[in-house]
Amino acid sequence: MSRLLRRLAWSAFVVWAVVSIAFAVNALVPGDPARMVAGAQARPADVARIREQLGLNATPLVQYARFWKRLVHVGPRIIDPKATSDHATCAVLIPLGRSAVHLDFGKSFQKRQAVVDLVAVRLPRTFALAVAGMLVQLLFGVATGVVAATRRGSWLDRLLVGSSLLGISAPTFLIALLLQYVFARELGWLPLDGFGKTVAEHARCLVLPAVTLGVYGAAYYTRLVRDEMAVLLQQDWVRTARAKGLSPMRVVLRHALRNALLPITTAAGLDFGALMGGAVVTETVFRWPGLGELSVEATFDRDGPILLACVVVTSVAIVASNLLVDLAYSRLDPRVR
């Protein structure tokens, strides 16, 4: 329990540090967010008025303090979005009777919407893409890795390893374009891009971006699983298991693969956290309106509130997935407990 608490405290520190660094970088790099809102041709008087409206006249330290004070705070249980109160850009995080713990990322400079609303809309989309992408990566990667390891040196092994090299080397956008061309334009099986309006359409629109992420990631997992399994299959205990008459399938899946799961879990945990930050290229090519697209736009527009919200979400996702990986270790390997 104390280990878990220590991990949680460390995770909170990591999130704070990452967000603070992001805040500092955002404040230090040249470029006036008010100018980006007003446009390159706006007159200085109009830019100054907009800067005042956005609260950018305050020093970076004051803005930093305001950010943390606002990020998580206690407020009323019910938020009226039309009200011009201090809580108009909040979302209820934890209800506490008549009051509640609020989450507030502020208002987007460019989109002029509560950032928490923007994130709430986009986060599930990115989560869906990350989960689907990870599933494809793991299913294909582990399956091909196991096959390659058990057929080591054969033409099949070389084909799979060669293909994985191609998958790792090919830029994501190229894979995306190929899939679009074949499955959307030529065969017409799947939508070219977009998000759709119904759950069924969302699912159909998700296939190609998920496979794009899958092809790229699966290649990595193929090589990882193959190398791990190749070593494990040479171990004495595997030979013993075979000598005891266990079927080859059982030896591979029950004994060797299970022991190879630790590095796979570590890599998958890190990858999932990164995917939650948004698969920028994939989201852009397929017009999948997730966090990646949002954060790229915010970076170009110097839209600080969105940028910091994306950093918070990404860092929390990575820290949480690492925490889960740590917990999974103890389940997978009793020696870690």
Add this chain to the structure above:
Amino acid sequence: MRSIRTRREGPSRARRLAPAALAACAAGLLAVPLGCSQALPGPLPSAHGDDAPPRRGGTLHLATFADIRGLDPAGPVDGLNLAVIHLIFAGLVDYDAHANPVPELADHWDIEDGGRTYRFVLRQGVRMQDGSELTAEDVKRSAERALRPSTPDPMASYFQAIVGYDAFAAGKAEHLEGVVVEGRYIVSFYLKEPDATFLYLMAMHTLRPTCKSAGDRYLDTWLPCGAGPFKLEPGGWQRGVSLRLVRHGGYFRPGQPYLDAVEWTYHMGSIAQKLRFESGQLDVARDLSEPDIARYRADPRWNALGLFEADTTVYGESMNTRMPPFDNVEIRRAVAAAIDREHYRLTQPNRISVLNQALPGAIADADPSFPAQRHDYAAALEHMRKAGYPYDPATGKGGWPRPIEYVLYDKGAFVFTAQLLQQDLARIGLRIRLRLVSYPTFITLQERAGAAAMSPGNDQLDYLDPSAVFEPLFTTASISPEGTQNTAFYSNPRLDDLVARAHREMNPAARKALYREADAIVCDEAPWAFTFGYHFFDVHQPYVHGLGANPTGVFDTSGVWLDRAGDALDRVLDGGLR
């Protein structure tokens, strides 16, 4: 007898062929989408001939490469949302095909007191999208809403000539004194001094009348509502994804608009637009890549279906006149003469046109006798000699002794034109060192005194009048230590006087002469070496009618109608992309 292959015989046939098969597959996969040899599909036919009368109904499908910021005429605008704002909100003033201001919601106007009073008489019976009738009170309320200090309107100060603006903008007055309702359908704008640009300002989006639901305070959550031909219904805008406008049944022009709806899809790249356009899912393609534009233009079936939009931008090489070597006018003249603008044009021949004066194609006076900037290598060398830095092309000796930093960002043609500039200036002894930065950094450096000696300048006309070029870019009044629009920090009392007089001059001929003289001065003293103008190229299916080049450069679909043949529709439903 069948031989039995052993491992000693070498690799199996499959193993030997596997690498070749892999390579062939990869090459094939890579080559197919590039589509180098693929012919363009034919246009989808129109049901009737071009001379058929307009037909009502249908949805026009469009796409853009990016998202839009907002739909409030009083809020921030960009190059994409203006096309939508103009459909939702009609203005008192619009432009005719020749870029002259003409009445829209106004029935007519009177200009009095030598240009200090603009009295607008509104059309009667104009219905807003909420069903109410447009009145002079709506015009005043909308103007005050847009110019109120709490409104994020980036163009509010354009209207500082209105009497009482300063007190209103400072929050010291509740109402804008200079906007006066003089009857249910009459509203007057009283200005501090004569202003010949005011009708052009009124043709912008900023003060377009809003429905009463907008109130007199800007609110981000307001559902846009105006008097334009199309309206936005609740849920019609999925931010970052799509937007659907539907016909405003009470639009004041009888029988219009023809379309039931206009739909935009956002964040659609050029390849996706092309594929969807070819399958009939998009009716107009606007963001095609340069090679694709060339292919469409070269195809006789498509050539007549292309449309060049108006050229309302000014691009040039901005030279900081307060930093060496550009504080020397002869160096600037040398640069203006050294640049071969035709080479610039060739970087994007379908979107770029040569520009050698301050005014873009949409408002330029096409007078061949005008003393514009022209490529003349011998003259450039002579200007370098006069500047005191003669350069000998034969030996490569002479010229400015130090490299000159050129700040740019990676967008459009800049990375290519910057290299052309490097080559052109090297031939006269000016060595340019490129400094590539992000766009926000670029803006900061370019607009700060003493931060950028040279940089690419560009200006998109906010309204179709020469004042939109000369006042922000070249007058002393627009210089400020931070955030200057006069990126050359150019100051010339004679030019200031000409521009100020032209701003007040109500006689069109006299005004034109003043701007011509101003143009000649900036061409000669060259705070900018003007280089090119930029325009969009659209290609549309034959069944899209009424799509014309709008003089403002804003993509205008208000007069479009569709006449799609049944087989074309079937093709989309049966075989198109889903």
